[in-house]
Amino acid sequence: MRGMQTDSSNAQRPNTLRHWEWQYLDLMRQIWETGDERRDRTGVGTRSLFGATIRCDLSDGRMPLVTSKRVFWKTATREFLWFLTGDTNIRALCAQGVEIWTDWPLAHYRRETGDQITREDFSARIVADAEFAARWGDLGPVYGKQWVNWPTYEPVGDGLYRLGQGINQVADLVHALKTNPGSRRHIVEGWNVAEVDAMALPPCHKTYQFHVADGRLSGILYQRSADLALGVPFNLWSAALFVRLLAAQAGLEPGELVWMGGDVHLYLNHGDLVEEQLKRVPSGEPKLAITPRAQSIFDYRIEDFSVLDYAPQAKLGAPVAV
Template sequence: MEHFDRQYLELLEAVWTRGDERRDRTGVGTRSLFGPTMRFDLSDGKVPLLTTKRVAWKTAAREMMWFLTGNTNIRPLVEQRVHIWTDWPLARYRRETGEDIDRDSFEARIIADDAFAERWGDLGPVYGKQWVAWDTYEPAGDGLFRRGEPVNQIARLIDDIRNNPTSRRLLFTGWNVAELPGMALPPCHMTYQFHVARGRVSCALWQRSCDLGLGFAFNAFSAALLLRMVAQQCDLEAGELVWSGGDVHVYLNHEHLVTEQLSRVPRGQPRLEIRRKPATIFDYRIEDFEVFDYDPHPHIAAPVAV
C-alpha cells in the first residue's frame, strides 16, 4: 500500500522542478502547477497526516471546530493558542495604526480587551460564516430587500445525506462572490462535495489555491477529519478523500523546506479515532479526537506569506 506521503512528495517535487515561476499578490513569488488530484483511502481509520514533517493536527482540528461554530473572530483561536489566522488581522492593524506591535502583544490584547477584539480580531465573513450562516434576502416591497433566514449549509448537508444519499447536490461552499471583498482571505479550500455508495461516504474537495509547503498538510487532515465527522453523524463509513487543487504552488522562500522534506522517508501509518458521537456535528470537542501510530520527522519551519 502506497504511503500517504508519497503522493504529496511527488507533487511537491513536480511543482518545485516543473512549476511556472510567477509573481503573486504577496510579493514573495511562487512556482505553480494547475489542476493536480490526489486520492486518499480513509478506511480503517487511516488519515492523510504527513509524516515527513510533524503536523500540529490538534491545531487543524481546533480550526475545523471553529469553522463549524460560524465564528469569524480570531479570539476563540488565540485563547486556545492557535495562531494560524493571526497574521492577517495583525497586518491590517499595523497598516492602519502604524504601530509595530509584535504578534504576542497583539494576541494578548485580543484576549484581554473585548472592544479591541471586536474591532481588530474579526476576519470578515470567512469560512464559518458561509458554512453555517450564508445570508439570504427576500423582497420587502418597493424594490427593497430584507435579510432572510440564514442557510446552515452543514446542517442541510447532514440532513440530505441521511435522507437523500444518492443526490448529486451533497455539497457546500465558502465562495460567496458578493462577500469576497470583506474577507481577510477568500476561501482557498472552497467547495466540498460528498458521494454515498455501499455504506461509505466520500468527499471531493476543490481547493482553488494551495500553499503546498505549509497549507496542504492542514487542509488534507482537516478535510479527512470533517469527512469522518460527517460519516459518523450519518451512520456511514468513511470512504475516499479526493483532493483537487487549482493553483498549487510552492513559495520561492520555501526551498529549504522542499529540499529537506524530499530527503525524508515516510514512516508509520497514522490513524484517527473519534472517541464519542455527539448529538450533532457542531458538538465535537478536541478530546473526542485521538491519533495513533503517528511518529513523524521533525517540524520544518518556514515563513507564511500574507
C-alpha cells in the same frame, strides 16, 4: 530542470504498494523542479502547477496525516471546529493558542494604526480585550460564516430587502446524507461572490462535495489556491476530518478523500523546507479515534479526538506569505 536533484526511486512504485504520502512528495518535487515561476499577490513569488489530485483511503480510521514533517493536527482540528461555529473573529482561536489566522488582522492593524506591535502582544490583547478584538480581530465573512450562515435576503416592498434566515449548509448536508444519500448535490460552498471582497482572505479550500456508495462516504475538496508546503497538510487533515464527522453523523463508514488543487504552489522562500522534506521517506499509518458522544456535528470538542501511530519526522518551518 530547476532546483535540487532528488532520489525518485519511489516514484514508480505501484500505487497499491506506495504510502499515500508519496503523492504529496511527488507533487512537491514536480513543482519545485519544473513549476512555472510566477509573481503572486504576496510579492514573494512562487513556482506553481495548475491542476493536481491526491487520493487517500479513510477506511479503518486512516487519515492523511503527513509524516515527513510534524503536522500539528490538534491546531488544524481546533480551526475546523471553529469553522463549524460560524465565528469569524480570531479571539476564540487565540485563546486556544491557535495563531494561524492572526497574521491577517495583525497586518491590517499595523497598516491602519502605525503601531508595530508584536504578534504575541497583539494576540494577547485580542484575548484580554473584547472591545479591541471586536474592532481588530474580525476576518470578515470567511469559511464558517458561509458554511453555517450563508446570507439570504427577503423583499419587503418598494424594491427594498431585509436580511433573511441564514442557510446552514452543514446541517442541511447531514440531513440530506441521511434522507437522500444518492443525491449528487451533497455540496458545501465557501465562495460567496457577493462577499468575497469583504473577507480577509477569500476561501482557498472553497468547495466540498460528498458521495455515498455501498454505505461508505467519500469526499472531494476543490482548493483554488494551495500552499503545498504549509497549507495543504492542514487542508488534507481537515477535509478528511470533515468526511469522518459527516460519516459518523449519517451512520456511514468513511470511504475516500479526493483532494483537487487548482493553483498548487511553493513559495520561493520555502526552498530550505522543500529540499529537506524531499530527502525524507514517509512511514507509518496514523489513525484517528473519535469519541462517539456528540449529538450533532456541531457538538464535537478537541477532547473527542486522539491520533494513534503517528511518529512524524522533525518539524520543518517556513514563513507564511500574507
